[in-house]
Amino acid sequence: xxxxxxxxxxxxxxxxxxxxxxxxxxxxxxxxxxxxxxxxxxxxxxxxxxxxxxxxxxxxxxxxxxxxxxxxxxxxxxxxxxxxxxxxxxxxxxxxxxxxxxxxxxxxxxxxxxxxxxxxxxxxxxxxxxxxxxxxxxxxxxxxxxxxxxxxxxxxxxxxxxxxxxxxxxxxxxxxxxxxxxxxxxxxxxxxxxxxxxxxxxxxxxxxxxxxxxxx
Amino acid sequence: xxxxxxxxxxxxxxxxxxxxxxxxxxxxxxxxxxxxxxxxxxxxxxxxxxxxxxxxxxxxxxxxxxxxxxxxxxxxxxxxxxxxxxxxxxxxxxxxxxxxxxxxxxxxxxxxxxxxxxxxxxxxxxxxxxxxxxxxxxxxxxxxxxxxxxxxxxxxxxxxxxxxxxxxxxxxxxxxxxxxxxxxxxxxxxxxxxxxxxxxxxxxxxxxxxxxxxxx
DNA sequence: TCGGCATAAACTGCATACGAATTTTGAGGG
DNA sequence: CCCTCAAAATTCGTATGCAGTTTATGCCGA
Numbered sequence: 001x002x003x004x005x006x007x008x009x010x011x012x013x014x015x016x017x018x019x020x021x022x023x024x025x026x027x028x029x030x031x032x033x034x035x036x037x038x039x040x041x042x043x044x045x046x047x048x049x050x051x052x053x054x055x056x057x058x059x060x061x062x063x064x065x066x067x068x069x070x071x072x073x074x075x076x077x078x079x080x081x082x083x084x085x086x087x088x089x090x091x092x093x094x095x096x097x098x099x100x101x102x103x104x105x106x107x108x109x110x111x112x113x114x115x116x117x118x119x120x121x122x123x124x125x126x127x128x129x130x131x132x133x134x135x136x137x138x139x140x141x142x143x144x145x146x147x148x149x150x151x152x153x154x155x156x157x158x159x160x161x162x163x164x165x166x167x168x169x170x171x172x173x174x175x176x177x178x179x180x181x182x183x184x185x186x187x188x189x190x191x192x193x194x195x196x197x198x199x200x201x202x203x204x205x206x207x208x209x210x211x212x213x214x215x216x
Numbered sequence: 217x218x219x220x221x222x223x224x225x226x227x228x229x230x231x232x233x234x235x236x237x238x239x240x241x242x243x244x245x246x247x248x249x250x251x252x253x254x255x256x257x258x259x260x261x262x263x264x265x266x267x268x269x270x271x272x273x274x275x276x277x278x279x280x281x282x283x284x285x286x287x288x289x290x291x292x293x294x295x296x297x298x299x300x301x302x303x304x305x306x307x308x309x310x311x312x313x314x315x316x317x318x319x320x321x322x323x324x325x326x327x328x329x330x331x332x333x334x335x336x337x338x339x340x341x342x343x344x345x346x347x348x349x350x351x352x353x354x355x356x357x358x359x360x361x362x363x364x365x366x367x368x369x370x371x372x373x374x375x376x377x378x379x380x381x382x383x384x385x386x387x388x389x390x391x392x393x394x395x396x397x398x399x400x401x402x403x404x405x406x407x408x409x410x411x412x413x414x415x416x417x418x419x420x421x422x423x424x425x426x427x428x429x430x431x432x
Numbered sequence: 433t434c435g436g437c438a439t440a441a442a443c444t445g446c447a448t449a450c451g452a453a454t455t456t457t458g459a460g461g462g
Numbered sequence: 463c464c465c466t467c468a469a470a471a472t473t474c475g476t477a478t479g480c481a482g483t484t485t486a487t488g489c490c491g492a
Contacts, residue, residue, distance in 0.1 A: 261446050
């Protein structure tokens with residue numbers, strides 16, 4: 001076994017972190033320790049540990065009736081966009097150096113999937129492609145602290161995706177950026193990547209504002 | 217009462233966060249849940265919640281025999297310096313706009329304290345002054361997400377302080393930066409603050425490298 | 433039909449208990 | 463005096479139970 005005695009609280013933490021990051025939880029879902037405990041056939045305690053940890057890390061929000069996905073205020077989403085502007089360009093530039101050939105391959109496949117959605121209009125596939133690209137380059141970020149910090153606002157990424165993905169204009173912009181970003185990653189020129197990722201974040205912010213503002 | 221039912225786990229969390237941030241724990245200290253539980257006359261459970269939270273947030277490290285202060289690897293400290301370079305200049309610029317007259321007053325007092333240590337050589341006072349200045353401007357950062365992210369690597373700040381504070385050259389540089397930074401904050405010119413804080417972080421990194429490298 | 437109020441249900445926080453893993457201790461043999 | 467190995471102590475993870483609090487439910491009167 002390469003399982004050096006995994007504790008249940010860590011297993012549950014990893015499992016739900018994965019589910020959250022893969023977008024498998026909806027807004028309505030309520031996580032209650034007793035229910036999750038039954039799912040894993042353990043007591044409430046390791047579940048409580050895991051859910052409270054996810055809560056403190058911002059992946060969940062604790063209400064008086066179970067844990068649920070945090071509902072980010074638009075103001076908070078814009079605050080996180082500021083963080084992303086500051087961190088992601090540099091992080092992506094650092095990732096460029098550390099990327100393997102297999103990573104590049106994954107990225108190209110995601111680009112192909114992304115571009116196929118122009119014709120198909122399959123937003124689920126676009127979601128997956130976007131997620132694949134993001135996950136791939138973030139995993140390649142060599143600075144662990146930077147990587148962890150970026151991964152902590154996954155909830156914002158998903159909220160923005162949910163808000164903008166059905167917007168045709170945002171869809172086209174996103175697909176275009178996917179190709180250009182992967183081209184930059186493949187070229188290995190960190191400077192190009194840095195600038196492009198900055199533009200990508202800014203474009204995401206613009207899309208979000210465009211979708212949100214007229215709705216008021 | 218304006219105490220809307222504080223939970224013990226939060227009380228314990230706050231108490232120990234404060235002790236850690238005030239530097240009241242030494243490297244040798246071992247926090248064991250049963251002992252802390254006795255200190256607060258509660259069971260292990262709320263203590264475990266608090267200590268595990270502090271651990272996940274990076275303020276403590278869990279060893280096989282109790283919790284202790286995390287010993288950051290130099291590599292990790294340098295990684296966090298990269299984060300600080302990216303975040304703190306912009307955060308300080310944002311804080312400049314939001315700073316009150318009382319904040320400026322606090323900053324000037326800290327500068328006075330800081331400069332008095334040139335003659336006295338009182339490193340404890342320098343520590344406090346540095347801490348006061350940092351806390352004041354960080355609290356003024358209007359972007360909550362940015363503020364929380366910056367506050368999360370408090371352990372790095374302290375590790376760097378501990379490593380460099382007794383270094384005479386680092387001492388002089390720090391005191392000089394204190395005055396110039398507060399002048400910039402007081403002037404209200406965000407651009408000046410941004411550049412100065414970047415230089416401040418870079419200077420901190422240099423001091424750290426200088427103190428660490430010859431030791432090898 | 434609707435609002436107020438009491439009761440039930442749900443959920444969390446904390447206490448206590450036990451087993452497992454790991455470290456420390458200490459005794460006996462070389 | 464040192465090494466080895468087993469017993470003891472320490473600490474952690476988990477189970478279960480109870481109490482307090484908040485939310486939902488449903489009954490009653492207007």
